[in-house]
Amino acid sequence: MAIKKWAAGVAVAAFVAMGASVYLNTGRAPxxxxxxxxxxxxxxxxxxxxxxxxxxxxxxxxxxxxxxxxPEIVDTYNKYRTQGFETxxxxxxxxxxxxxxxxxxxxxxxxxxxxxxxxxxxKAWGDVRLTPSTFIVNKRGEIVKTYxxxxxxxxxxxxxxxxxxxx
Numbered sequence: 142m143a144i145k146k147w148a149a150g151v152a153v154a155a156f157v158a159m160g161a162s163v164y165l166n167t168g169r170a171p172x173x174x175x176x177x178x179x180x181x182x183x184x185x186x187x188x189x190x191x192x193x194x195x196x197x198x199x200x201x202x203x204x205x206x207x208x209x210x211x212p213e214i215v216d217t218y219n220k221y222r223t224q225g226f227e228t229x230x231x232x233x234x235x236x237x238x239x240x241x242x243x244x245x246x247x248x249x250x251x252x253x254x255x256x257x258x259x260x261x262x263x264k265a266w267g268d269v270r271l272t273p274s275t276f277i278v279n280k281r282g283e284i285v286k287t288y289x290x291x292x293x294x295x296x297x298x299x300x301x302x303x304x305x306x307x308x
Contacts (some may be wrong), residue, residue: 169283172197172276173265177255178231180242181203184231185253187282194304195227195278199263202232202240204272210291211248217294217301218252224305225280228252233272279304 143145172195198214200207204271230250232241234257245254247260247270255262263269267287277286277300286300 169279169285169292172278172282172284175262175265177231177253177262178258180245180254180256185255190227190229190278191282191283192280193225193227194221194280194301195229195303197266197278198228198230199266199269199272199274200230201235201236201259201272202244203236206291207273208244210273213291213294215248215251217298220298222251226301226305229304230254231262232256233263233269234258238283277301277304280307 165217172187172190175187179185187256196206196214196270197216200211214228216232222228230245230252232238232254236256238256238258241254241256257263266274271289272293273288275288275292276284277288277297279285285304288297
């Protein structure tokens with residue numbers, strides 16, 4: 142009798158674990174189809190990022206936390222860029238373009254910087270209003286993590302390494 146109860150308990154636990162796995166893996170939302178206008182006037186789309194792990198950071202030059210976290214975003218990009226990692230910094234629509242260009246140039250940002258002049262990109266990504274807001278997108282184009290405020294960079298690096306290892 143005890144063996145039957147134990148076997149039933151194991152079966153229930155396995156069923157719950159499988160259900161949790163399906164829920165966690167299918168809970169990932171696809172990144173919205175967006176076109177980013179980069180500082181050089183070229184464009185980048187969400188589709189262009191497929192096949193790479195991507196950090197999409199909504200920020201503003203007037204945001205103290207954004208400015209403070211930017212060196213760590215640069216370090217993160219430099220650490221993983223040769224492994225299939227991309228970073229896209231999206232300046233908010235209220236940020237004067239001249240400030241964004243100056244910030245990117247004086248700090249020698251090594252990744253792509255876009256300006257969301259119309260606010261449509263921020264709206265598509267969940268109506269982003271708080272900065273910094275950072276989205277981590279896997280190789281399949283799914284948002285796997287969202288940070289509002291500065292991320293824990295040690296945790297972020299672990300996540301990036303795990304996502305880069307996925308096929």
